[in-house]
Each structure stands twice: as structure tokens, then as C-alpha cells.
Amino acid sequence: MLEVNGLRVSYGGIQAVRGISFHVNEGEMVALIGANGAGKSSTLRALARLLDPAGGSVRYRGKELLPLPPHALVAEGIALVPEGRGVFPRMTSLENLRMGAYARSDKAAIEQDLEQVLGHFPRLKERGQQLAGTLSGGEQQMLAIGRALMSRPRLMLLDEPSMGLAPIMVQKIFEVIRTVASDGMTILLVEQNAKLALEVSQRGYVMESGEITVTNESTHLLADPKVRAAYLGE
Amino acid sequence: MKGQFRRSVAGQRPWLGVLLLTAVLLLVPFVAGLGGQAWVRIANFAILYVFLALGLNIVVGYAGLLDLGYVAFYAVGAYTYALLASPHFGIHLPFWVILPLGAGLACMFGVLLGAPTLKLRGDYLAIVTLGFGEIVRIFMNNLNAPVNITNGAQGITLIDPIRIGDFSFSQSGTIFGITLSGPQKYYFLLVVLALLVIVVNVRLQNSRIGRSWQAIREDEVAAKACGINTRNIKLLAFAMGASFGGIAGGVFAAMQGFVSPESFSLMESITILSMVVLGGMGHIPGVILGAVLLTGLPEVLRYGIEPLQRAVFGRMIVDPESLRMLVFGLALVLVMRFRPAGLWPSSQRLRELAETAD
Numbered sequence: 001m002l003e004v005n006g007l008r009v010s011y012g013g014i015q016a017v018r019g020i021s022f023h024v025n026e027g028e029m030v031a032l033i034g035a036n037g038a039g040k041s042s043t044l045r046a047l048a049r050l051l052d053p054a055g056g057s058v059r060y061r062g063k064e065l066l067p068l069p070p071h072a073l074v075a076e077g078i079a080l081v082p083e084g085r086g087v088f089p090r091m092t093s094l095e096n097l098r099m100g101a102y103a104r105s106d107k108a109a110i111e112q113d114l115e116q117v118l119g120h121f122p123r124l125k126e127r128g129q130q131l132a133g134t135l136s137g138g139e140q141q142m143l144a145i146g147r148a149l150m151s152r153p154r155l156m157l158l159d160e161p162s163m164g165l166a167p168i169m170v171q172k173i174f175e176v177i178r179t180v181a182s183d184g185m186t187i188l189l190v191e192q193n194a195k196l197a198l199e200v201s202q203r204g205y206v207m208e209s210g211e212i213t214v215t216n217e218s219t220h221l222l223a224d225p226k227v228r229a230a231y232l233g234e
Numbered sequence: 235m236k237g238q239f240r241r242s243v244a245g246q247r248p249w250l251g252v253l254l255l256t257a258v259l260l261l262v263p264f265v266a267g268l269g270g271q272a273w274v275r276i277a278n279f280a281i282l283y284v285f286l287a288l289g290l291n292i293v294v295g296y297a298g299l300l301d302l303g304y305v306a307f308y309a310v311g312a313y314t315y316a317l318l319a320s321p322h323f324g325i326h327l328p329f330w331v332i333l334p335l336g337a338g339l340a341c342m343f344g345v346l347l348g349a350p351t352l353k354l355r356g357d358y359l360a361i362v363t364l365g366f367g368e369i370v371r372i373f374m375n376n377l378n379a380p381v382n383i384t385n386g387a388q389g390i391t392l393i394d395p396i397r398i399g400d401f402s403f404s405q406s407g408t409i410f411g412i413t414l415s416g417p418q419k420y421y422f423l424l425v426v427l428a429l430l431v432i433v434v435n436v437r438l439q440n441s442r443i444g445r446s447w448q449a450i451r452e453d454e455v456a457a458k459a460c461g462i463n464t465r466n467i468k469l470l471a472f473a474m475g476a477s478f479g480g481i482a483g484g485v486f487a488a489m490q491g492f493v494s495p496e497s498f499s500l501m502e503s504i505t506i507l508s509m510v511v512l513g514g515m516g517h518i519p520g521v522i523l524g525a526v527l528l529t530g531l532p533e534v535l536r537y538g539i540e541p542l543q544r545a546v547f548g549r550m551i552v553d554p555e556s557l558r559m560l561v562f563g564l565a566l567v568l569v570m571r572f573r574p575a576g577l578w579p580s581s582q583r584l585r586e587l588a589e590t591a592d
Contacts, residue, residue: 050455074461086456088449099449102442103461144456151461 001026001186002047002155007056009042016042018210019056024155029177029187031197031218033231034207040190041083043207044159047188048080049073060155074103079153083160085140087147089133093124096132096143100150110150117146120179138169145176156180158189162196174200194231198222206231263414263421274417278489280529281424282482287509287525288431288518289478294507295516296444297471298451300360302503303347303367307476309374309498310343311336311483313384316493319394322385329396333484340480341473343370348472352465355454367503374495389494396423396488403488420489427485431478435518438474447471508562512569514576523578531565532558 002024009017017039024030032040046053049070058065060076073080079100088096097117101110118125121142127135132143141161148156161177162170170193178200181187191197198204198218206214206227214227221227266273286308293301314336318327347366351359378386395404395416403423406415414422438444446467449457458464487493505528513524539554569577 048459050458069463069465070458071461071463074459080459082453082455082459086453086459088452088456090452091448099445099460102446102449147456147460 001028001061002188003059004043004047005057005059007043007046007058008054009039009046009051010054015054016210017046017053020207020210020212022205022212022215024186024188026154026186027184028203029181029189029201031194031201031204032188032190032207033192033194033197033204035231036192038207039210040192040207041159044080044157044188044190048078048157048159050080071103074151074153077152077154078157079148079151079155080157081141081144081148081159081161084163085137085144087132087135087140087143089131091132092129093132093135093143094128096147097124097150100147103151109152113150113152117149120149121146121176136169137165138172141165141169141173142176145173145180149180153185155186155188158187158191160190160192162191162193170196194227195222259425263418267415267418271415271417274415274421276530276533278417278421278424280526281421281428282486282489283506283509283525283529284428284522285424285431285485286479286482286506287513287521288428288435289475289482290506291435291510291516291518291521292438292478293471293475294510295521296438296451297447297468299468299471300356301363301472301475302360302500302507303363303365303370304475304479304506305498305500305503306347306367306370307340307343307479308483308486308502309370309495310340310476311480312487312493312497313374313390313483314339314480315484315487316390316393317383319488320390321392322390326394329394329484329488333481336484337477337480340483341477344472344474344476344479345469347476348469352468364500364503367498367500371495371498371500374498384495387495389492389496391492393487393491393493395491396420396485404491420485424485427481432518432522434474434478439516439518443467443470508566512566512576514579517576517578517580520576520578520580524576527577528562532562535561 004023005021006019007017007021008015008019020039020043022030022032032043034040042051045051047058047065049065049068053066060078063076065073065076068076088099091099097114098110101113104110118128123139124143124146127139132140135143145158145161158177161173165173174196177187177189181200189197189201198221201218204216204218204221205212206221214221214224216224222232262277263274266277286304290301290304293299293304315329315332317323318325318332318335319329320326347363351362354362374384375387377384384390395402397403401407403419404416406413407419408414446457446462449460449462450464450467454464486497509524509528510521511524512528513522514520535558536554539552539557540550543550543552573579
């Protein structure tokens, strides 16, 4: 579904991503893990078209994504859940969810999806009229995921969903991610919490200083002594 | 009590409020006229500033783009009118040609300013727009050589008034048995224009575009992730705000019969911005209140302080002109201290402040 070839990202003269290649199959959840500054987020930001890569190609369902502006991705069926819970703080939860359907015009289906998303996240239903900025960190992250779902994507790009959340909330969020994936969503998950990311995903790529160093099925990566030593704190 | 009152007037009997407002709007020029035409002119300026402030409200209040060079578009509109309807070039086009042309030109300038500043926010955007406003003013000041286009600091005089057939807005005349002075005629024209900008503001607020502006204001990355074309939507805010500035400029030129670069200083931009902020950013009644207050109060001061000083001290101690800035500044400080959301904020913004305070 998504095929990345030789992707390079540089900031000034510094190369953050050095020509990496990976792919995501339909219906699969793939984790991109690695330490702080390994280039994971830069990769995702390039895919989401929030920055222009120095080179490489990104093909999505056979179509080259790189010439597209960021807002056009939604129409292609790609939804980004931005890093650091990018919700609209001064809109209510419901307004946030409706913003997710901004690019759609099928009113009846939007209402249906809204009901479904609220069914997924009862917490958001309770806080429907509350301003998003006053929600807890975990609730905001849920809202961001819910909003992404409202665009009816085929591929979801998740950027560090566990960032800055209390451990118990992290567990909750990953349950949510698991539910979304079990509905058949294709997910590319960029995450620092390697253990959790590998537990929910089918395959994983390990990034180190802008390069992909190891790739395998997630269960194998979890068992790999090198990965365990470097990323699982053993 | 106050809430109850408002509900009974606005809620149960909306027509009563509208009727009351219409009556007040109709009576203002005649009541003001009793004190001399100068007061009608002040009322006219108040409405012109309502128009300007609501135009700026689109950029600042809705899209959240801090624009300190708004007066540049006002200047573009005013000079467009002045150059195309005065003996300066000997061109005398009718207003219905020039006003849209001025709006269009101002709109172009808006995009011109917006395009290179798309990635700037907050203070940085304010600095660039401030520079832009000054550039336009300095151009107007110096475009008198080698080819005399704007007549430099002397400005352009003898600008045609707005005229529809034989009906001139600069002379007094009788319509439906009521004698109206020039300024009183302009008053009604301005009210119509102001209603137009109010309608546009209201419609925008609850539209898809309005929601995209709010989204961009709050989180640009998230807005992009929702599929909003942030570049076009931001440019649209600049373009729309600028167009209204252009129209206001044209009417200003026609009403005054004279324009010079002096009228388009940075202070003017700041005054218009203050109206928006002081009244209640993004809230239409608030912005209107801000514009009326900030236009009216200095005039009241000017006409009130002098006689007051003479009565109390027997002579002039403080020049009202210098007091004006003092009171202006004090008012801003007080409002920001005690009503940070503005004098008449929208219920939503009030709620936001209350919820984020704790």
C-alpha cells in the first residue's frame, strides 16, 4: 500500500534521514522505532508532506505522494495524527471530530461515522461539549485519533502517540490503536516506546542515525537480543 | 439582571431590538446635526471605522493573523479613488467603477503581502506587516518624482464626491421632503456599507471558511492534517480583509475630498487594531462597540476637556490633544487588565478564558 524508496531528509547540511526504504502492506500495522533523534519523526513528517524531503520516492497505492501538498493527502485516504496531540484546543471535542470530516461532503455518512467514533471512545462522548484544550493528555490523544478516523482513511500515520502521557494512559491509547487496527485500518506507527509498539504491530523497522538497521516481524524483533539491549532496556 | 434584560430584548422579541436599533441609526445624523455638522462627520468616521475594524477582524479575529499594516490597504483604496476622480490626472470616473477597482487593487496588495508571509506567525508576522504598511505610506509620500503620481506629501485635493446621477453626496439636498446635509447623506451611505460588512462577517463566522480559519488559528499542522488548504485559506483572509480596507479607503477619499500620506500612518493601523482587540476579537458586536468608542471618545475629550478646564481653572492647563493619547493608553491597559477578552467578548471566548484560567 505504501512504498518508500531511498527517502532522504536534511535540515540545512545535516542529514536526518539517509535514504531509507520500507513498505507497509494493506491491513497491516508497521512500527518504526528508534531512539530520540534517529529520524523517525522526520520520516513521518516527510510522508505527511509537512516537510520536503531531499530525495527519494513515496508511492501510495501506486501514486507518487511527494508532489502533493499536505492537505491533499486526506482526499487520498491518508490521515495523520500529529505529534503532541494536535487537537484544536478552543473547539469542543465534537467540533474537533467534525473538523476531521472537513474534506468530506457526505453528511449522512459523516453523522454515522461520528456515532461510530463516539462508540469507540465513550470518554469523548461524555466530554463532547468540553473544550479540547481542557481534556487530559490521554483524552486529547484519543480525540486526535478519533478526528483522524473521521476522514475515513485507509492509512493512518501515528506520530508518537505515547508522548508525554502517564503510563496508564499509554496503555489505554494502545488499546485504542489495537481496536482501530482490528477494524482493518492500515497503520504506520512511529513510536519511542519500542516494547509497546512491537507488541501491537506485525512488523517493525528499527531506525538508527537516519538509517534502517534492522527489520523483521515484530515478535522476532521483541526476541532479538540486540534490539532488547538497545531499545527494551535489557 | 443584565443577562435577563438581554434575553428579554434579544431573545423573546428580536424585532424589538432591530426596531430600536433602526430607530437609533436613523436618528443619529439628525441628533448629531443639532450640535453642528462636525458631529455628523464624527458619526460618519465612527461608522467608517466600524467598517475598517470589521475588515481587520477577518484577518486578526478570525484567521488569527496579527496584521499591523492594515492601513496600507486603506491607503491603496483611498489613492485609487483620489487618482481616478480628481483634477490631478484629469480623470473623473464614477464611484461605482472606482470603488470595486480600489477593492480589487487592495485585494491584490493583500495577496502580495500574504504570499511571502505565509509561514510567519505572531510577532514575526506583525513586524513584516508593520513594515509593509510603512512602505506603502512612504511610497505615497515619495511618488511625486520623477513622474508625479501621488503628489507627495501635499496629497491630492479636490477629489470628486460620490455622485449618483445628479444626486451628489457632498451637497445638501431634499429627499422625501427631508433636507439632508452632505455629511448626513454620507452617513446613510456608510450605514449601508457597514451593514454589508456586518452581513459578510456573520456569514463568514458560521461557514466552512470560518471554521478553517479557526482551525488554522489554533493548530496549523492539525488543520493541514484535516485537509485544509492552509495556504489558500490564509491568503483568502488577507485578500478579504484588504478588500474591505480598499472600499473604506475609497469612501474616505470621496468624503474628505482630500488624501495625503499623513492619514495612513502606523498609528492608524494600531488604532484600528485596538478597536478590534478592545471591543472583543472575533465578536462582531464587540468590534463595533470598540470602533464607536475609540472614534467617539477622543472627540468627546477634545470638545469636553477644553471647556471643562476653562470652567474649573479659568484657563487651559493641558492640551486635549496630548491628553488623548494618555486616555487612550490608559483605556487599553485597563481593559486588558480587567476584561482581557475585550469589552464585549463572544460567549465562546469568555468560556475559553474561564476554563483555561484554572
